[in-house]
Amino acid sequence: MKASVLVFPGSNREGDVAQAIELVTGRKPNMVWHGDGNFEKTDLIVIPGGFSYGDYLRCGAMAAQSPVMAEVKKRAAQGVPVLAICNGFQIAAEAGLLPGVLMRNENLKFVCADVHLKIETSQSLFTNRYQAGQVIKVPVAHAEGNYFADDETLKRVEDRGQVAFRYCAPDGTVDGTGNPNGSIRNIAGVFNETKTVLGLMPHPENAVEAMFGGTDGKALFEGIVEALS
Amino acid sequence: MKARVHVTLKNGVLDPQGKAIGHSLNRLGFPEVGDVRQGKYIELELAETDKAKAKARLDEMCRKLLANTVIENYSIELVG
Numbered sequence: 001m002k003a004s005v006l007v008f009p010g011s012n013r014e015g016d017v018a019q020a021i022e023l024v025t026g027r028k029p030n031m032v033w034h035g036d037g038n039f040e041k042t043d044l045i046v047i048p049g050g051f052s053y054g055d056y057l058r059c060g061a062m063a064a065q066s067p068v069m070a071e072v073k074k075r076a077a078q079g080v081p082v083l084a085i086c087n088g089f090q091i092a093a094e095a096g097l098l099p100g101v102l103m104r105n106e107n108l109k110f111v112c113a114d115v116h117l118k119i120e121t122s123q124s125l126f127t128n129r130y131q132a133g134q135v136i137k138v139p140v141a142h143a144e145g146n147y148f149a150d151d152e153t154l155k156r157v158e159d160r161g162q163v164a165f166r167y168c169a170p171d172g173t174v175d176g177t178g179n180p181n182g183s184i185r186n187i188a189g190v191f192n193e194t195k196t197v198l199g200l201m202p203h204p205e206n207a208v209e210a211m212f213g214g215t216d217g218k219a220l221f222e223g224i225v226e227a228l229s
Numbered sequence: 230m231k232a233r234v235h236v237t238l239k240n241g242v243l244d245p246q247g248k249a250i251g252h253s254l255n256r257l258g259f260p261e262v263g264d265v266r267q268g269k270y271i272e273l274e275l276a277e278t279d280k281a282k283a284k285a286r287l288d289e290m291c292r293k294l295l296a297n298t299v300i301e302n303y304s305i306e307l308v309g
Contacts, residue, residue, distance in 0.1 A: 065294060100299065103243070107245070148242065148299070182243070
């Protein structure tokens with residue numbers, strides 16, 4: 001599997017996700033600069049975390065209009081899988097690849113902590129190595145992760161099973177106690193309609209090695225590899 | 230021509246920053262302050278003399294970049 005990781009001015013988790021991909025595939029991903037609107041053919045596009053364009057205007061708003069994202073939109077429409085993490089999620093939402101928007105955390109604080117996520121479905125190329133209902137522990141690090149969409153959009157997203165992960169208590173209870181940012185309906189990650197684009201605020205790439213805070217995120221990358229090979 | 234664009238959160242969208250500002254003002258001895266909503270003000274210099282054309286272009290700018298219409302409203306004002 002050949003993966004490409006986008007790099008914007010201000011990205012800072014591209015190295016972490018590149019390492020996670022190399023760990024499960026044995027291959028270094030191709031790093032793609034934001035001005036490159038014609039990068040080489042790839043099996044997976046990753047939009048990493050960070051603070052692209054200094055979070056100017058709105059998080060992800062400037063990056064969403066970059067040359068590389070015009071190409072990503074084209075390829076996503078052709079079915080090339082896109083994994084958008086943290087700032088990547090904000091960029092993908094701003095680019096219209098995913099429904100909704102990420103707002104300032106409800107408590108106005110930057111939150112850097114381990115959170116528990118409930119897997120909503122195993123029926124996707126990103127979550128096939130998990131069980132529906134399974135609880136995993138991965139870190140978050142963001143100030144704008146408060147997912148919001150209007151009622152009509154939310155209904156559509158729920159009806160079509162586009163919610164990928166919800167923040168939950170360690171025992172899997174989804175009652176708001178494990179929600180670090182005020183996200184509506186405790187949503188931590190969503191798919192596009194075809195489930196070929198996944199956006200999530202938590203960092204599975206930072207939970208792939210036992211020495212560094214657990215391995216619950218590793219199955220996400222393994223699942224992608226399995227689905228794409 | 231100069232344009233002034235105001236971007237504000239839609240009604241019903243939670244504005245924690247506005248709330249924090251309101252609380253601070255209350256604490257500072259302004260109990261008359263109720264609901265506070267925070268927005269953005271953007272000033273643009275335009276190389277365009279036709280007001281209608283300028284407005285149409287600004288509308289496009291707002292929809293494409295300046296505002297996220299999922300959560301924000303915008304208003305455009307032309308000056309001079």
